[in-house]
Amino acid sequence: MQFQGLIQHLSSFQKLNETEINSLLAFVKERKIKRRQFLLTEGEICKQYTFIIEGCFKMYKIDNKGQEHNLQFSIENEWISDIGSFHDNTPSGLYIEALEKGTILQIEKNDLLYLYTHFPKFDRYFRVLVENAFINLQKRVLQNISDTAEERYLKFTEENPALLNRISNVQIASYIGITPEFLSKIRKNILHK
Amino acid sequence: MQFQGLIQHLSSFQKLNETEINSLLAFVKERKIKRRQFLLTEGEICKQYTFIIEGCFKMYKIDNKGQEHNLQFSIENEWISDIGSFHDNTPSGLYIEALEKGTILQIEKNDLLYLYTHFPKFDRYFRVLVENAFINLQKRVLQNISDTAEERYLKFTEENPALLNRISNVQIASYIGITPEFLSKIRKNILHK
DNA sequence: AAAAAAACTTAAGATAGATTAAGAATGAAG
DNA sequence: CTTCATTCTTAATCTATCTTAAGTTTTTTT
Numbered sequence: 001m002q003f004q005g006l007i008q009h010l011s012s013f014q015k016l017n018e019t020e021i022n023s024l025l026a027f028v029k030e031r032k033i034k035r036r037q038f039l040l041t042e043g044e045i046c047k048q049y050t051f052i053i054e055g056c057f058k059m060y061k062i063d064n065k066g067q068e069h070n071l072q073f074s075i076e077n078e079w080i081s082d083i084g085s086f087h088d089n090t091p092s093g094l095y096i097e098a099l100e101k102g103t104i105l106q107i108e109k110n111d112l113l114y115l116y117t118h119f120p121k122f123d124r125y126f127r128v129l130v131e132n133a134f135i136n137l138q139k140r141v142l143q144n145i146s147d148t149a150e151e152r153y154l155k156f157t158e159e160n161p162a163l164l165n166r167i168s169n170v171q172i173a174s175y176i177g178i179t180p181e182f183l184s185k186i187r188k189n190i191l192h193k
Numbered sequence: 194m195q196f197q198g199l200i201q202h203l204s205s206f207q208k209l210n211e212t213e214i215n216s217l218l219a220f221v222k223e224r225k226i227k228r229r230q231f232l233l234t235e236g237e238i239c240k241q242y243t244f245i246i247e248g249c250f251k252m253y254k255i256d257n258k259g260q261e262h263n264l265q266f267s268i269e270n271e272w273i274s275d276i277g278s279f280h281d282n283t284p285s286g287l288y289i290e291a292l293e294k295g296t297i298l299q300i301e302k303n304d305l306l307y308l309y310t311h312f313p314k315f316d317r318y319f320r321v322l323v324e325n326a327f328i329n330l331q332k333r334v335l336q337n338i339s340d341t342a343e344e345r346y347l348k349f350t351e352e353n354p355a356l357l358n359r360i361s362n363v364q365i366a367s368y369i370g371i372t373p374e375f376l377s378k379i380r381k382n383i384l385h386k
Numbered sequence: 387a388a389a390a391a392a393a394c395t396t397a398a399g400a401t402a403g404a405t406t407a408a409g410a411a412t413g414a415a416g
Numbered sequence: 417c418t419t420c421a422t423t424c425t426t427a428a429t430c431t432a433t434c435t436t437a438a439g440t441t442t443t444t445t446t
Contacts, residue, residue, distance in 0.1 A: 035444095061335055069339040071331060084328040120313035127320035130327050135277040137330040138264060142254055144337035145370030146262040149433070168393060168443095177338030182433055184395050228414095342403070361423060375403055377425050 002030060002053045005077050006105055009051075013125050020119050027111035031104050039080070039096040039104070046085035046092050048106040052078055055102015056166050060174065061094050070175040073099075073163055079129065099167060144177065150186050152176040195223060195246045198270050199298055202244075206318050213312050220304035224297050232273070232289040232297070239278035239285050241299040245271055248295015249359050253367065254287050263368040266292075266356055272322065292360060337370065343379050345369040 003025055010016055010024070033039070033055060040046050042062065050057075057080050059072040071094065074080040085092035086109060107115075115122040143152050156176055157164060173183040196218055203209055203217070226232070226248060233239050235255065243250075250273050252265040264287065267273040278285035279302060300308075308315040336345050349369055350357060366376040 061339070063339050067339070069335060071335055083324055084331070087324060087328075116317070120316060123313060123316045123320055124309070127316055127323065130320065130323045131276055131280060134323050134327045134330065135280075137327065137334060138277070141330060141333055141337065142262060142264055144334065145368070146254070146256050146260070170393060175338070179434060180394075181396085181435080185433090188395080363423065372404060373424075374405080374426085378403085381425080 002103060003028065003105070005053055006051050009077055010125055013128055014121055016121065020121060023115060023119065024107075024122075027107050027115070028105045029107075031106060033098045033102050033104055035098055035101045037098045039098070040082060040085075040092055041095050042093055043091050044085075045089055046082040047109055049079055049081045049086070049112060050096075051105040051107075052076055052080065053103040053105060055104065056099045056163075057096055057102075058099055058167075058171060059094055059096045068174055069177070070171060073160075073167065073171070073175070075162065075166070083130070099171070149176065149178045149182065150189065152178075153183065153186055154190070195296060196221070196298070198246055199244050202270055203318055206321055207314055209314065213314060216308060216312065217300075217315075220300050220308070221298045222300075224299060226291045226295050226297055228291055228294045230291045232291070233275060233278075233285055234288050235286055236284050237278075238282055239275040240302055242272055242274045242279070242305060243289075244298040244300075245269055245273065246296040246298060248297065249292045249356075250289055250295075251292055251360075251364060252287055252289045261367055262370070263364060266353075266360065266364070266368070268355065268359070276323070292364070342369065342371045342375065343382065346376065346379055347383070 006024075006028065007016070007021060016024075028051075030053075039048075039050055039057065040059075052074055054076055056073065056075050058070050059074070059080060059082070060068045060070045062068055072080065080096060082092045082094045082096070084090070085094070112122075116126075143155060147155070153172070153176055156172060169183055169187070170180045173180045176183075178186075199217075199221065200209070200214060209217075221244075223246075232241075232243055232250065233252075245267055247269055249266065249268045251263050252267070252273060252275070253261045253263045255261055265273065273289060275285045275287045275289070277283070278287070305315075309319075336348060340348070346365070346369055349365060362376055362380070363373045366373045369376075371379075
């Protein structure tokens with residue numbers, strides 16, 4: 001079994017007792033995922049929270065011109081899901097796709113709600129998780145509205161060293177909101193300094 | 194006293210009992226705020242969560258060229274604070290400023306933590322609040338990386354009708370990440386269609 | 387190992403958006 | 417009610433970024 005990563009992640013926020021751990025593990029299911037496999041596609045309702053044991057995933061939308069726009073990358077010991085679709089039971093506008101083969105744990109909505117109700121610690125755990133994700137998104141919005149593309153690229157490389165050797169520049173360009181060609185120009189520019 | 198708005202807001206998520214309501218109200222303090230008054234400035238640690246009874250506020254950063262960039266507007270029955278600074282006890286990089294005179298309620302960090310610990314409902318309430326704010330921020334990031342300035346402006350007007358008569362186009366331009374001059378051009382363009 | 391697909395780069399020309407500057411209109415404050 | 421400050425607009429010029437297209441390199445799949 002590969003539950004240590006998840007338990008450790010939860011425990012880093014607050015101590016869990018036996019009952020809490022066992023309840024969680026009773027609900028969580030392990031899945032092997034192939035490269036290019038989808039965890040979610042547009043139009044589906046997001047019915048699970050996904051915790052990544054191993055692998056690298058992207059969450060993105062496709063615009064009316066067929067272009068992909070990356071909202072998020074996630075790797076080992078991180079959660080990924082379309083929270084909006086999950087909570088409102090509405091069809092997602094997003095895709096979640098594996099960039100590498102990997103292994104995940106998933107928990108169904110009803111089971112998560114059960115945990116929320118019976119063990120307040122889970123409410124708190126996910127509140128803190130979302131708070132942290134929220135803080136990071138705020139920084140990203142500020143960057144988007146105030147920084148140039150070159151500044152956004154440099155900050156991305158500084159803040160995501162673990163991703164650099166795992167994803168292509170095409171993916172990074174899509175994440176910071178520019179074309180791959182322009183990113184190429186930016187990288188050339190940086191080299192010549 | 195002006196606590197109805199807050200109680201109502203909380204109750205719309207889940208029923209509160211007497212004890213919970215009283216505990217909350219014991220901690221919450223009312224303040225009158227003048228136009229142009231600051232609730233937070235750069236370098237300060239954000240020590241309160243603020244609930245707006247009446248008024249309109251903006252939260253923004255100032256970049257190294259002295260330019261303002263609006264992260265958020267908030268009005269009646271909404272919360273505003275720098276969650277990052279609040280939770281990590283780190284100096285904020287943001288300003289919160291009143292665009293109109295108004296009235297607010299504030300709760301101190303220690304008191305909020307007390308509520309979290311003693312009444313799980315508050316954990317849940319703030320988890321759901323942050324989740325909703327997070328979902329909206331995700332939409333904004335996707336807009337920033339995939340839509341043109343004109344599309345962002347049009348969506349802003351559609352999604353924030355209540356703000357339109359209260360804030361200037363200068364503020365809107367700063368929020369969607371363009372100059373006021375270019376927004377002027379966009380508005381002219383829209384008229385000529 | 388070969389074939390196919392995806393990623394990366396370069397460059398020319400096009401467009402979105404910034405900058406500067408100035409004048410007119412609106413709103414705030416004494 | 418009047419003065420001062422801010423907002424809004426316009427236009428010319430400049431710059432960042434996109435588009436298209438092509439060629440090269442790297443990675444994935446067979």
